[in-house]
Amino acid sequence: MSRYSSLQIKxxxxxxxxxxxxxxxxxxxxxxVSGGKDSLSLLWNLRERLKRxxxxxxxxxxxxxxxxxxxxxxxxESFLRKxxxxxxxxxxxxxxxxxxxxxxENPCFLCSRKRKMLIFKASEEMKCSKIAFAHNKDDVIETxxxxxxxxxxxxxxxxxQEFFNGKIKVIRPLYMVDExxxxxxxxxxxxxxxxxxxxxxxxxxxxxxxxxxxxFYRKNKKVxxxxxxxxxxxxxxxxxxxx
Numbered sequence: 001m002s003r004y005s006s007l008q009i010k011x012x013x014x015x016x017x018x019x020x021x022x023x024x025x026x027x028x029x030x031x032x033v034s035g036g037k038d039s040l041s042l043l044w045n046l047r048e049r050l051k052r053x054x055x056x057x058x059x060x061x062x063x064x065x066x067x068x069x070x071x072x073x074x075x076x077e078s079f080l081r082k083x084x085x086x087x088x089x090x091x092x093x094x095x096x097x098x099x100x101x102x103x104x105e106n107p108c109f110l111c112s113r114k115r116k117m118l119i120f121k122a123s124e125e126m127k128c129s130k131i132a133f134a135h136n137k138d139d140v141i142e143t144x145x146x147x148x149x150x151x152x153x154x155x156x157x158x159x160x161q162e163f164f165n166g167k168i169k170v171i172r173p174l175y176m177v178d179e180x181x182x183x184x185x186x187x188x189x190x191x192x193x194x195x196x197x198x199x200x201x202x203x204x205x206x207x208x209x210x211x212x213x214x215x216f217y218r219k220n221k222k223v224x225x226x227x228x229x230x231x232x233x234x235x236x237x238x239x240x241x242x243x
Contacts, residue, residue, distance in 0.1 A: 005184035012176045013045055020159045022171040023130065025055035029171075030128040032119055033061045033087075035076040035194025037186040038134035042174055043085065044189070046132065059132075061087040062122055064115045066095030068197030075194045088126070090118055099199055108204045123168055135172045138179040138210070141227050145209045154239070156231060178224070 017023055031046060033039040046059050061080055065073035073089055080087040094114045099107045123131050135143075135157050144156035159175040162168070174182070186193075216223045 003188065005181050005188060008181050009041060009045055009174075009177055009185055010049070012181075013042075013173045014049065016159060016176045017049075017171075017173050020171075020175075022132075022160055022173060023055075023057055025057065027057040027130055028126070028128045029057055029059050029130045029132050030119065030123045030126065031059050031061050031132045032115075032134065033063050033076060033080070034134075035063065035072065035079070035196065036134075037182055037191070037193055038136055038139075038174060038179075040079070040191055041182050041185055041189075042132060042134040044083075046173065047085070059086070060126065060128065061085050062119055063087065063089045064094065064118050065089060065091045066111065066115070066196055066198070067091065067093040068095045068199075072194050072196045079191075079194075088122065090122060092118060094118075095196070095198060107200055108206065111198075120163065120168060129167070130169045130171055132171050132173060134174055136174045136177045136179050136182060137224075137228055138213075140172075140175065140231065141213065141224065142206055142209045144227075144231060145213070146205055149209070150205055 023029060029046065031039070031043045033043055043059070043061055050056065063073060063076045063080075073091070077087070077089055092114070094111055097110070097114070099111075119131060123129075140157050144154075147153050147155050157172060157175075159172050161170045163170065213224075
């Protein structure tokens with residue numbers, strides 16, 4: 001079963017990259033690596049994919065140390081160095097700033113926003129026109145519900161998204177991959193998630209949405225697929241344009 005998850009990731013990731021033309025010959029892709037199961041799987045499979053395709057691209061891992069502790073980034077660095085990945089680590093105090101008394105309502109939003117800003121800056125310095133994030137199918141669905149319920153907007157993550165007038169493209173090669181496939185794959189590979197020390201880990205709005213959705217998934221296995229399909233089958237004629 002775990003071996004099968006490896007084949008599933010390769011197939012679904014390859015399909016997403018091809019369908020949305022995410023990576024082209026000669027690209028230098030900056031891969032955001034948090035140390036979690038998704039980002040490790042993405043980084044590994046982007047390199048493995050080079051063995052099977054007729055084009056060549058360069059990948060560089062980037063890890064933003066949020067500054068919660070002095071050892072989590074060392075675990076990430078150890079993994080990257082051991083497996084001979086090109087990488088860059090940027091140290092910051094983003095985690096502490098996001099969880100300061102002045103920002104208790106939504107620390108995850110500020111932390112994510114500031115991390116992306118650092119990654120965008122690094123991509124410009126390194127002349128990387130593409131940044132790969134490890135968001136999976138579940139993340140896409142959960143983001144939709146977060147935006148509806150807490151942001152008052154119908155929107156979610158896109159497989160490919162341009163920033164700064166097209167100078168940088170964000171790509172999400174795991175866009176079509178279910179989270180449970182990644183979990184089985186990581187177990188198969190024997191990797192451990194790196195705990196960044198975030199005090200709100202497991203207590204975020206995303207976690208609340210995840211638990212809500214899982215309750216529906218358990219009752220009907222078709223629900224997740226139907227939601228994901230619905231995000232690509234928007235009938236704007238049946239949506240009001242203003243309030």
